[in-house]
Amino acid sequence: MTDAVVALILATRHQPGDLTVPAQWMVDIDLASLGAGLERWTADDRTIRQEYAWVPEPIFREKRAALLRGFLERPALYATSYFQEKYEAQARLNLADAIQRLERTDNKPD
Numbered sequence: 323m324t325d326a327v328v329a330l331i332l333a334t335r336h337q338p339g340d341l342t343v344p345a346q347w348m349v350d351i352d353l354a355s356l357g358a359g360l361e362r363w364t365a366d367d368r369t370i371r372q373e374y375a376w377v378p379e380p381i382f383r384e385k386r387a388a389l390l391r392g393f394l395e396r397p398a399l400y401a402t403s404y405f406q407e408k409y410e411a412q413a414r415l416n417l418a419d420a421i422q423r424l425e426r427t428d429n430k431p432d
Contacts, residue, residue: 346401353399356416357409363416387424390417 330348341349355366374382393399394417400406 341401350400350402350405354405354409356393356399357413358416359412360416367420383424387421390421393417394421
């Protein structure tokens with residue numbers, strides 16, 4: 323049982339590869355916030371910046387944009403049809419918006 327729980331937790335590292343059905347659900351739950359409404363998405367995005375306040379702004383913007391771009395470039399963000407139908411479209415809008423804000427030329431944090 324412990325091995326199964328560890329495998330589910332490690333699945334949230336979002337590494338390429340085949341996932342078991344329970345791991346697909348775990349990863350989709352982990353990524354659910356990407357598809358939140360704009361107000362919630364923006365609040366979560368600000369919280370992430372606060373968590374990484376120790377990272378200089380230019381480095382944070384570069385690395386965060388690259389991470390989000392990696393998600394956006396996936397053919398599908400979510401593995402399960404439930405999450406694809408419920409969150410995929412909004413998640414793609416949120417990711418594109420966040421990337422655009424991170425790559426702004428004025429470099430002012432939101």
